[in-house]
Amino acid sequence: MFIMAQIVQWNSRSVKNKKIEITSLIKHHHPVIVALSETWLRPESSFRIPGFACLRDDRHDGHGGCALLIKKSLVYSQIPLSINSQNINIVAARILNKTFVSIYIPYPNNNIKDELVSLLLQLPTPLILLGDFNCHHISWGCYYSDSFSNVLIDIFDRINVCILNDGSPTRRVYPGQDPRSAVDLSACPPDIAISTSWKVLPHTHGSDHFPIVISLDQYVTPVLPPKPLLKYRLNKVDWKLYGNSVETFLSRLEPRTSGTLQRYDLFQQAILSAAETHFPLKQNCQKFLSPPWWDSECTTVIQTRDESETTYNNSMTPENFIAFQKNSAKSRRTLSKKKKNGWKGFCESLSPRSPSGLVWKSIKRYRGSKKMDSPITNDPAMWIHKFESQLAPPFVPDLAYFPTSNNFRNSDRLDKEFSFEELQIVLGAVQDSSPGEDGIPYSFLKNLTVNGKQHLLDLLNNIFITGNIPQSWKTQIIIPILKPGLTSGIYKSGLYKN
Structure with a gap:
C-alpha cells in the first residue's frame, strides 16, 4: 500500500505555545513533513513532537526561526548551510530524493539578495521551498506588489521553481485592512508542480497565519507499527x-x-x-493521545474560537474581530489553567508507594515528548x-x-x-x-x-x-x-x- 506525501506548512508564531495545535494538524492531515516558520526558539531550548525529527535554525534573541519536522520513518539528511545574516532563517534536508527547505525572511530587502541566491544555489535539486517570505505580489494573491517581490521572482526563475499558491490569503488581517494577504509561499520545479495540490486551511489555530496542506505526487510506503510480541491482556484471566x-x-x-x-x-x-x-x-493504542489534562471544556473553547474566526473571516467587522479575539484569549487562558491544575493534581496524587514507571510515563505525557536531540541524519x-x-x-x-x-x-x-x-x-x-x-x-x-x-x-x-x-x-x-x-x-x- 502506498500513500501520497502530505506536507503541512505553517507560520506558527511560537511553536512551544502551539504544540497542541501542531499535534492536532499532524493527527488530522498525516503529513510526513511539517515546515514551520516563526518558531521563536532559542538555540538552547528544546522542542520535540512525538514521531518526528526536528531540524531547526534558531535566533539567539528567541524571535524568528524556522524548522522542519520529518517523520522518523523517512530517511533524511540535513544539508549544512553557512548563514551570515540574521535576516534569513533557513533549514534544508534531503528527503524522498528532493531537497525540502523551510525558510523565514522577516525583513526582505535588496541587501539580502546575494546571500539568498548563494544559499539556494548550493542546494541540490529539485528544490521545494516552504516559508514566510513577507513579500507581496499580485501574482500570488496580494493586493499590491512591493519592491522585493520582483527580485524574488527573478531568484525563483534562476533556480527553476514556480509558485504553487492559488491566490488564497495565507494571513488573517485586521478589520479595515485588505484581506488579500499572501506572504507564505510554496514553490517547486514545474514538472513537480503539475501533479501537486495546494490548499489553505480555514482556521489559524491560534496564529495569525493559516496552515497550508500540500499533496505531492510522491508515494511513500506507510510504516505500520510492528505487531506486539505479547498481544494478550492478562489481567483478570482464568x-x-x-x-x-x-x-x-x-x-x-x-x-x-x-x-x-x-x-x-x-x-x-x-x-x-x-x-x-x-x-x-x-x-x-491511538498514536496521538490528548494531554492528560484535556477535557470536554478544552474541546468546547477551541470549537468556539474556530467558529468565531469563521464568522470574522466571512464578515470582517470590528465587532466580529473583537468577539474572535475574546474567544481566542479565553481558549489560551483555559488551556493554560487546565494544564497547570492537571499538573498540580498529578503531583498531589503521588505518594512514596507510587510506581516509578507510572510516574515517568505520566511525566512524559505531560511533556508530550522525550527530551532527545534529533540527529542531522538517519x-x-x-x-x-x-x-x-x-x-x-x-x-x-x-x-x-x-x-x-x-x-x-x-x-x-x-x-x-x-x-x-x-x-x-x-x-x-x-x-x-x-x-x-x-x-x-x-x-x-x-x-x-x-x-x-x-x-x-x-x-x-x-x-x-x-x-x-x-x-x-x-x-x-x-x-x-x-x-x-x-x-x-x-x-x-x-x-x-x-
Whole structure:
C-alpha cells in the first residue's frame, strides 16, 4: 500500500505555545513533513513532537526561526548551510530524493539578495521551498506588489521553481485592512508542480497565519507499527482454564518419539492456541493521545474560537474581530489553567508507594515528548556497516575450538538432566518481561498444569541432550538507538532476547 506525501506548512508564531495545535494538524492531515516558520526558539531550548525529527535554525534573541519536522520513518539528511545574516532563517534536508527547505525572511530587502541566491544555489535539486517570505505580489494573491517581490521572482526563475499558491490569503488581517494577504509561499520545479495540490486551511489555530496542506505526487510506503510480541491482556484471566486447555491440546499431539524441533513447534502451538481461546487481545493504542489534562471544556473553547474566526473571516467587522479575539484569549487562558491544575493534581496524587514507571510515563505525557536531540541524519548507509562489524565481527572461531558431542557431556552433576524441582524453582522466580520471537511470556509457562510442566521439562532435557535448539531461541531483535548528543553515527542497541 502506498500513500501520497502530505506536507503541512505553517507560520506558527511560537511553536512551544502551539504544540497542541501542531499535534492536532499532524493527527488530522498525516503529513510526513511539517515546515514551520516563526518558531521563536532559542538555540538552547528544546522542542520535540512525538514521531518526528526536528531540524531547526534558531535566533539567539528567541524571535524568528524556522524548522522542519520529518517523520522518523523517512530517511533524511540535513544539508549544512553557512548563514551570515540574521535576516534569513533557513533549514534544508534531503528527503524522498528532493531537497525540502523551510525558510523565514522577516525583513526582505535588496541587501539580502546575494546571500539568498548563494544559499539556494548550493542546494541540490529539485528544490521545494516552504516559508514566510513577507513579500507581496499580485501574482500570488496580494493586493499590491512591493519592491522585493520582483527580485524574488527573478531568484525563483534562476533556480527553476514556480509558485504553487492559488491566490488564497495565507494571513488573517485586521478589520479595515485588505484581506488579500499572501506572504507564505510554496514553490517547486514545474514538472513537480503539475501533479501537486495546494490548499489553505480555514482556521489559524491560534496564529495569525493559516496552515497550508500540500499533496505531492510522491508515494511513500506507510510504516505500520510492528505487531506486539505479547498481544494478550492478562489481567483478570482464568489461568486454571488456560492450563487445562493447554493440557487438552497436548494430549492430542503425536507420540513423543517425533523429532525435538517438531515437538517444540507443537508445544508452542498448544500454548498459543489456548491463549487465543481464553485471553482477550490488546487494543491498538491511538498514536496521538490528548494531554492528560484535556477535557470536554478544552474541546468546547477551541470549537468556539474556530467558529468565531469563521464568522470574522466571512464578515470582517470590528465587532466580529473583537468577539474572535475574546474567544481566542479565553481558549489560551483555559488551556493554560487546565494544564497547570492537571499538573498540580498529578503531583498531589503521588505518594512514596507510587510506581516509578507510572510516574515517568505520566511525566512524559505531560511533556508530550522525550527530551532527545534529533540527529542531522538517519540514513542507515552512514552507520550500518560499522555497526554490523561491531555487533558481529566478520569472523568466527575455527571449528576445532568448539566441543564435540562426544566430549561435551561427562559425569559432572551439572551435565545431568534438569529435575522437575529445578524447573519449579526457576518458574517461581521469574516475572513477565518482553517475550521472545515465539511470543510466549513466563506467565504462560508458570500457569501450566503439572502434566504441562512435565511436557515442558521433557522438551528442555531433550533439547539439552541433542543440542537441537529451536530457531526462535537463536534470534535477537536489535534496535539501534542513537545516543543523545552524538551525531557521528555511534549507536547503542536495545536487545530483546528469547
